[in-house]
Amino acid sequence: MLNQTCAGFGRREFLKAGALGLAGFTLPDLLKVQAAGLAQGKPFKNKSVVLLFLQGGPPHIEFFDPKMTAPAEYRSITGEIPTKIPGVTFGSTFPKLAKMTDKLAVVRSYQSRNAGHTYLSVSSGGNPMKAAMGAVCSRILGPNDPKTAIPNNTLILPEAVDANLKLxxxxxxxxxxxxxxxxxxxxxxxxxxxxxxxKAQENMKLNVSPERLADRKGLLVGLDSIKRNIDADGSLEGADHFGQQAFDVVTKGVGASFDLSKEDPKTFARYDTRSLFDARELQRWGDMKRVTNLLGMQMLMARRLCESGCSFVTVSDCGWDYHANNNSPKGMTGIYPMGHQVDHAVAAFVQDLHDRGMSEDVLLLVTGEMGRSPKLNANGGRDHYGEATSLLVAGGGLNMGQVIGESDALAARPATRPYGPENLAATILHYLFDLGQLRLVDGLPSEILAMSNGTPIEELF
Structure with missing residues (x-):
C-alpha cells in the first residue's frame, strides 16, 4: 500500500528507487521524454478547453433561442430576457449571461444530429477512433503536463467537490x-x-502501470506521507532539474489543484451555487437522481486545473432529460433552478477568467448530447431532438459578442449553414494546436492527423 511503500524512502531513494516508475521509467525520466517531445515541434499552444456537458439534453429554446414570436406550444416556457447584443434574447433563467454577451458566442445553427443519450457521438466529434476529444488531446500531449504533472484529461463530477456525496x-x-x-x-x-x-483505486501504490499513470488518485492520497519522509527544507541533493521538478509536482502541484479549500474565500463565494435550490427536491424524480447544486464548485475546480496546466477538462452536470413524464417534473419546472445554476456558474467562470487575464488561454464550451423537441408534449415537456442543439462558447481569445447562425421560425433546425459535432471537434483542435506543426509530429495515429483537416466553426476564428 502507499504508506508502506513510502515510509522508508529518503530524498535520494525516492527518485533512485523509481517510486513513480512506469515500466522502468521514473517520473523524472517521463518528464524528460515529454519535454523533449515538446521541444521538437511545439504544436501545443499552452491553452486549455473546458467542456461543460449538460447530460440529458438541455432545451435549446429555453436556453439561448427563445422564439417568443412562435405559437405558444413552441416558445420558451421561461420567457426571454434581452442581452447586450441588440435584438438577441436568451431564456429568462440566464440573466447573468445576458449581461455579458460581449464575452460569449452562441451558435444557433448547431445540431448534434443525435436524438438519444449517446454522449460519445458529441464528445468525440464522430472520429473513427471513437475517442472523446479529451482522450485525443491526451494522446497528442501525453497523459500528464510535463511541468506540473497534472493530468491533461480530467473529468469533474459533483463527487469531486463533495467526497461525502451519495448520488x-x-x-x-x-x-x-x-x-x-x-x-x-x-x-x-x-x-x-x-x-x-x-482501477487505481484498487491499489494505492506510487508504482503504477502504464494503464494507471493517468489516474493520479494514488498521488493525491499519498502527498502527506511523502512530505513527512523528505527533509524539511525540501531540497534534493544531487538531483537534476527534472528530479527536483518531479519532487515538486508530487508534493505541491497535483493535490493543491484539486483542493478547493486553497481557494480565496471571496472567489469561492462568487462561484458557490449551493444556496440556489435544494437538490433533494429534484432528486426524487427518476431521471434526476444525479442533479446537484454543486456546479459552481465544479467550475471553480475546472479553473484551478486549467491554471495548473490541464489541457482538457470535462465537467458533467446531469438531469436535463425534461420529458415532464413520471421521471421529471411536470411542465419542466425544474429548469428554473437548474437554469439559474448554469447561469450563475458559467458567468462566475467567464468573469473569473477575465479578471485573471486567462480569457485567451481557456476556451469554454457548453452543450449537451442533443436539444429538445420544439413543440411541447402533452405534459408540457420536450422530448429528444437532434436537429437543433444548444452551444455556447466563451473565451479562448476567439471572436465573442456574436450569435452564429440562425434556426428557423420554430427553432426546429438551422436556417443557415449548420454546424455539428465534427466542427466542434475541429474547433478544439484548431484552438489547442498549431496544426501545421501537429502534422509533423511522429507517431500520431493517422486518424488524428486526418482530424486536423476538419472544418472548425469558422466565425469563431
Whole structure:
C-alpha cells in the first residue's frame, strides 16, 4: 500500500528507487521524454478547453433561442430576457449571461444530429477512433503536463467537490463512461476522475502501470506521507532539474489543484451555487437522481486545473432529460433552478477568467448530447431532438459578442449553414494546436492527423 511503500524512502531513494516508475521509467525520466517531445515541434499552444456537458439534453429554446414570436406550444416556457447584443434574447433563467454577451458566442445553427443519450457521438466529434476529444488531446500531449504533472484529461463530477456525496444511480451514471471514452486509443489516455473510480483505486501504490499513470488518485492520497519522509527544507541533493521538478509536482502541484479549500474565500463565494435550490427536491424524480447544486464548485475546480496546466477538462452536470413524464417534473419546472445554476456558474467562470487575464488561454464550451423537441408534449415537456442543439462558447481569445447562425421560425433546425459535432471537434483542435506543426509530429495515429483537416466553426476564428 502507499504508506508502506513510502515510509522508508529518503530524498535520494525516492527518485533512485523509481517510486513513480512506469515500466522502468521514473517520473523524472517521463518528464524528460515529454519535454523533449515538446521541444521538437511545439504544436501545443499552452491553452486549455473546458467542456461543460449538460447530460440529458438541455432545451435549446429555453436556453439561448427563445422564439417568443412562435405559437405558444413552441416558445420558451421561461420567457426571454434581452442581452447586450441588440435584438438577441436568451431564456429568462440566464440573466447573468445576458449581461455579458460581449464575452460569449452562441451558435444557433448547431445540431448534434443525435436524438438519444449517446454522449460519445458529441464528445468525440464522430472520429473513427471513437475517442472523446479529451482522450485525443491526451494522446497528442501525453497523459500528464510535463511541468506540473497534472493530468491533461480530467473529468469533474459533483463527487469531486463533495467526497461525502451519495448520488442515486440511474442511466446517467451508467452513461458517464461514454462521455469520456478513450476508444481505440486505450485506457492510458482515459480521463482522470478525482471523484474516485478507476482501477487505481484498487491499489494505492506510487508504482503504477502504464494503464494507471493517468489516474493520479494514488498521488493525491499519498502527498502527506511523502512530505513527512523528505527533509524539511525540501531540497534534493544531487538531483537534476527534472528530479527536483518531479519532487515538486508530487508534493505541491497535483493535490493543491484539486483542493478547493486553497481557494480565496471571496472567489469561492462568487462561484458557490449551493444556496440556489435544494437538490433533494429534484432528486426524487427518476431521471434526476444525479442533479446537484454543486456546479459552481465544479467550475471553480475546472479553473484551478486549467491554471495548473490541464489541457482538457470535462465537467458533467446531469438531469436535463425534461420529458415532464413520471421521471421529471411536470411542465419542466425544474429548469428554473437548474437554469439559474448554469447561469450563475458559467458567468462566475467567464468573469473569473477575465479578471485573471486567462480569457485567451481557456476556451469554454457548453452543450449537451442533443436539444429538445420544439413543440411541447402533452405534459408540457420536450422530448429528444437532434436537429437543433444548444452551444455556447466563451473565451479562448476567439471572436465573442456574436450569435452564429440562425434556426428557423420554430427553432426546429438551422436556417443557415449548420454546424455539428465534427466542427466542434475541429474547433478544439484548431484552438489547442498549431496544426501545421501537429502534422509533423511522429507517431500520431493517422486518424488524428486526418482530424486536423476538419472544418472548425469558422466565425469563431
Amino acid at each position: 442515486g444511480s440511474n442511466f446517467e451514471t451508467g452513461a458517464i463512461p461514454t462521455l469520456i471514452d478513450p476508444g481505440s486509443l486505450g485506457s492510458t489516455y482515459s480521463a482522470f476522475n478525482p471523484a474516485g473510480g478507476g
